[in-house]
Amino acid sequence: MLSNALKYRSPHQPPLIQLRTSQKGSMLYFSISDNGLGIDLAQHQDKIFGLYKRFHPHIEGKGLGLHLVKLQTEAMQGEVWVESVEGRGTTFTISIPV
Numbered sequence: 001m002l003s004n005a006l007k008y009r010s011p012h013q014p015p016l017i018q019l020r021t022s023q024k025g026s027m028l029y030f031s032i033s034d035n036g037l038g039i040d041l042a043q044h045q046d047k048i049f050g051l052y053k054r055f056h057p058h059i060e061g062k063g064l065g066l067h068l069v070k071l072q073t074e075a076m077q078g079e080v081w082v083e084s085v086e087g088r089g090t091t092f093t094i095s096i097p098v
Helices: 002-009 043-049 065-075
Strands: 017-024 025-036 079-085 091-097
Touching: 002 017, 002 025, 002 065, 043 079, 065 079, 065 091
Parallel strands: none
Antiparallel strands: 017 025, 025 091, 079 091
8 A cells, every 4th residue: 555655646746645553442443645646436436446456557557456455454354445535645544453
């Protein structure tokens, strides 16, 4: 996810990446936010964690990273979700039981 935050940064401003962690009860939360290109979730929400799915074809990639994040998170009985505004940035959050 950190690699994606750098890879999909906006060409018009310096990258700003924020990492956050918290624990609520028996759940650990980790999020990474950026001010990059963002993703059109209205169009891509149901495909975002799909194998070989890419949403910015002008940037090099294979479409594996987010799929692997989802698989590994689910293997730990966790969840991963995304919030994004196209042109403003993206936040991915992972929750796992501790």
